[in-house]
Amino acid sequence: MFTRAMPALFVALWSTGFIGAKFGLPYAEPFTFLSIRFVLVIALLAGLGLAGRAVWPKSPRQIGHLLVSGSLVHAAYLGGVFAAIHHGLSSGMAALLVGLQPLLTALVAGPLFGERISPRQWLGLILGLVGVLLVLAARPSGLGFAGLSWVGVGFALVALGGITMGTLYQKRFGQGMDLRTGSAVQYVGALLVLGPAAYFTETMQVEWSLTFVLAMAWLVLVLSLGAITLLMMLIRNGEAARVASLFYLVPPVTAAIAWALFGETLTVLGLAGMGLAALGVALVIRR
16 A cells, blocks of 8 residues: 555655745755755764664765765755756746656666657656646746746756656666665765855855744655655656656646645646646556
């Protein structure tokens, strides 16, 4: 039952990340925010690994693979999304660019892993992207083409490349890792990238407030420990294209959460987009 519930649980938890970022980013710059988050996650995972007497990666080759995958999944993806929004790119446009990931993953997964993407799955990938586009277009802010921030676009493309290549790299080289100790090493890799980036490009000043602390706690415990662990388990157990297709459901679920928490409007167009995205994912993951 848990295995069957994993995709839905992953989407639900992952979608709350954008809400947590919305609450926390006003109090710290993006790379500083993420560096603090990574330090806390590393400490928690290391404690869990030691308490459970988990096996730590020992060979330089295995450690190197974990550092690379962590840099891609955590530093490039999260850093790219947060920096894109910080530099003026609308969240809708950032979500649209990163939303190309399932299609990009499917294009690469075939030659790399020999995964066969059936015509039904290609149709699902295209329908899912159209559904995401409808959901974002129905938002009051739309897609945010006006006054487009090209610096923000660049960071969003870094995020797209990071999550795509990180998913594929994890599928190829990270299959045997312990989810506690291996993830701790991955976050060290991400911190080695974003820590210096924060030091050299940001003021590293934080306005400590209850809102910031609660947002950080949510992102550390629910996203970095919960959702990321589920993502690694899904990658381990499933084909790359099927796992990537789940990201099509993130913008619709995020829109539904924003409607419940902030009273944002859900239009007929947005609801149709949600249904289309869900249909597309169902076509991709159905065996």
